[in-house]
Amino acid sequence: MPASPPTPAGSRERQVRHRAARLEDWLHDLRERWARRRGHVPTVVPYTGYGSTEWVRVLCRVLLSRPIAPDEPSKRRRKRREQGIRGWRSFTSVPVGDVPVIIEIGGERIEVLADRGGVVDTRIPVSLSPGWHQATLRTEGSEPVEAPIWIVGPDVHFGIISDVDDTVMVTALPRPFVAFWNTFVLDEHARIPTPGMAVLYERLVRAHPGAPVIYLSTGAWNVAPTLTRFLSRNLYPAGPLLLTDWGPTHDRLFRSGRAHKEENLRRLAEEFPDVRWLLIGDDGQHDEEHYANFAAEHPGRVAAVAIRELSTGEAVLAGGRSKAEQHGADVPWVSASDGSTLADRLGEHGLL
Numbered sequence: 001m002p003a004s005p006p007t008p009a010g011s012r013e014r015q016v017r018h019r020a021a022r023l024e025d026w027l028h029d030l031r032e033r034w035a036r037r038r039g040h041v042p043t044v045v046p047y048t049g050y051g052s053t054e055w056v057r058v059l060c061r062v063l064l065s066r067p068i069a070p071d072e073p074s075k076r077r078r079k080r081r082e083q084g085i086r087g088w089r090s091f092t093s094v095p096v097g098d099v100p101v102i103i104e105i106g107g108e109r110i111e112v113l114a115d116r117g118g119v120v121d122t123r124i125p126v127s128l129s130p131g132w133h134q135a136t137l138r139t140e141g142s143e144p145v146e147a148p149i150w151i152v153g154p155d156v157h158f159g160i161i162s163d164v165d166d167t168v169m170v171t172a173l174p175r176p177f178v179a180f181w182n183t184f185v186l187d188e189h190a191r192i193p194t195p196g197m198a199v200l201y202e203r204l205v206r207a208h209p210g211a212p213v214i215y216l217s218t219g220a221w222n223v224a225p226t227l228t229r230f231l232s233r234n235l236y237p238a239g240p241l242l243l244t245d246w247g248p249t250h251d252r253l254f255r256s257g258r259a260h261k262e263e264n265l266r267r268l269a270e271e272f273p274d275v276r277w278l279l280i281g282d283d284g285q286h287d288e289e290h291y292a293n294f295a296a297e298h299p300g301r302v303a304a305v306a307i308r309e310l311s312t313g314e315a316v317l318a319g320g321r322s323k324a325e326q327h328g329a330d331v332p333w334v335s336a337s338d339g340s341t342l343a344d345r346l347g348e349h350g351l352l
Contacts, residue, residue, distance in 0.1 A: 041064065041065070041067045041140070041141075041142060042062050042063070042064060042096050042099060042139050042140045042142050043062070043063055043064070043065040043142055044060050044061070044062055044101060044137045044138060044139055044142055044145050045060060045061045045062075045063060045145075045224075045225065046059075046060045046135075046137055046145045046146060046147035046148075047059040047060055047061070047147060047221070047224050047240070047241060048147065048148045048149070048150070048228065048238065048239065048240045048241060049135065049147055049148070049149040049150070049240055050149065050150045050151070050152065050212060050214065050239075050240045051123075051126075051128070051149060051150075051151050051152070052151065052152055052154070052271070052272070053127065053128055053129065053130065053151060053152075053153065053154060054125065054126075054127060055123055055124060055125050055126060056105060056106075056123070056124050056126055056128065056133075056135065056149050056151070057121070057122070057123050057240075057271075058103050058105070058120065058121075058122055058123075058124060058135050058137075058147060058149070059119075059120065059121050059147070059240070060101065060119075060120045060137050060145075060147055061095065061114070061117075061118045061119050061120070061221050062095065062096045062097075062099055062101060062114045062118040062120070062139055063094065063095055063096065063118055064094040064095075064096055095114075095116075095117050095118030095119075096114065096118050096139075097114055097115060097116040097117060097118055098113055098114065098115075098116070099113065099114050099118075099139055099140060100112070100113060100139060100140075101113070101114055101120050101137060101138070101139045102137070102138050102139065103120075103122070103124065103135055103136070103137055104135065104136040104137075105124065105126055105128075105133065105134070105135040105136070105149065106126040106127060106128045106133065107126075108124060108125075108126045110124055114139075115245075117221075117245040119221060119245050120137075128149075128151045129151065130151050130152065130153030130154075130156070130210060131150075131151055131153075132148060132149070132150060132151075133148075133149045133151060134146045134147065134148060134149065135147045135149055148238070150212055150238075150239060150240065152210065152212050152272060152275070153210050154274075155210070156208075156210040156211060156212070156274075156275065157274055157275055157276060158208040158211045158275065158276055158277075158278070158303060159211050159212045159213075159214070159268075159272065159275045159276075159277050159278070160201065160204060160205075160211060160212070160213045160214065160239075160277070160278045160280065161214050161216055161265070161268065161277050161278070161279050161280070162201070162213065162214070162215050162216065162280040162281070163215075163216065163217060163280065163281040163282060163287050164215055164216075164217035164219060164227065164241075165217065165219070166194075166282040166284050166308070166310060167194065167197070167280060167281055167282045167287075167308050168193065168194055168197050168198075168201075168215070168231070168234075168236060169191045169192060169193055169194060169230065170191075170192040170193070170194055191230050193230075193234040193236075194308060194338070194339065195338045195339065195340070196338040196339025196340035196341075196342070196343070197236075197308070197338075197339035197342075198234050198235045198236045198339070199339055199340070199343070200339035200340070200342055200343045200346075201213060201236055201237050201339075202235065202236075202237060203343060203352055204278065204346075204351070204352065205237045207351070207352050212239060212240075212272075212275075213236075213237045213238070213239035214239050214240050214242060214268065215227070215231070215239055215240070215241045215242065216242045216261055216264055216265070217241065217242070217243055218243075218244060218260055218261065219243050219244070220243060220244065220245065221243045221244070221245055223243070224241050224243055227241055228241065242264050244260045258286065258290075261286075261290050262290065262293070262294075265290065265294045266294075266297070269294070269298050269301055275301075276300070276301055276302065276303040277301060277302055277303060278302075278303045278304050278305075278306065278346075278351065279291040279294065279295075279302060279304075279305045279306070280305075280306045280307075280308070281305075281306075281307055281308070282307060282308040282309075282310055283307050283308070283309055283310055283335065284310050287307065288305075288307060291305045292305075295330075295331045299330070300330075302331045303332075303351060304331065304332040304333070304334065304346060304349055304351055305331060305332070305333045305334070306334050306335070306342050306345075306346060307333065307334070307335040308335070308336070308337065308338075308339075308342065309335050309336060309337045310337075311337065332349040334346055334348075334349070
């Protein structure tokens with residue numbers, strides 16, 4: 001797939017844009033003019049990407065923020081460049097759409113356009129060795145930032161796709177309040193890791209060297225830096241976060257979290273045709289259904305499904321348990337309330 005060109009995809013989108021999206025664009029334009037008058041400048045917030053030895057998927061977002069002062073201490077400057085816009089400011093900062101972002105990686109240099117929400121999600125053909133690499137990103141005279149990229153080797157045939165809320169961290173909130181929590185309680189120290197899950201993930205990557213670990217969530221891109229710090233602080237393996245952009249789309253009032261997960265599962269299956277996936281989620285609502293459908297659509301592509309069982313209280317807050325009953329006879333399904341027991345049950349199927 002060729003890289004996204006700086007072309008008029010956005011102009012076609014405007015012709016069929018939903019009324020709510022047009023209103024959102026008008027508000028963004030108003031806020032952008034106001035922020036620029038205050039001296040705010042475009043800032044690239046980098047996200048972890050992934051790829052094969054022949055291509056990479058680069059992810060970032062462009063927001064307006066206060067410029068870094070020339071006399072700011074070098075340590076603080078470096079921290080701001082690496083972590084981007086933090087906390088509630090990541091939600092109040094103005095996204096900058098339809099601006100060119102220059103990406104440099106592996107000797108390749110390409111320019112792409114951010115979408116109307118300021119998000120860049122593009123695939124670039126490039127030859128790289130397996131392991132970690134860095135893409136350099138910049139826009140409109142901003143300081144360059146580094147985006148880590150995990151390259152999956154051609155000899156890797158096992159990967160992990162994991163949910164986030166109630167799977168790697170204990171949310172323990174009613175679903176309608178999860179978005180509020182993620183917006184205003186963004187300090188990673190305030191989040192509780194799910195018992196035993198970090199150890200489970202670490203054992204899995206040791207047992208399967210080179211395996212990608214991809215965190216797939218319906219959360220907003222705004223929380224990506226905080227979630228990345230949470231995962232690192234609690235010793236989860238590093239990996240890409242595939243999140244979404246809240247708000248209306250060109251044809252819908254609200255984005256579909258279900259569609260986001262389904263589309264990314266299918267995309268990963270197409271991008272890595274030789275990888276069998278361990279799918280990890282929880283039984284609060286839809287993970288089991290998503291994974292059962294994926295296993296049915298892609299026979300032989302699922303190594304196993306591991307489901308974290310919510311406590312009775314967590315299940316009530318989550319809006320109930322999944323009603324999925326058809327798990328598929330050819331796919332091992334294991335479930336437990338903690339990572340340690342899940343590890344034991346995955347070991348019984350030869351995955352640990």
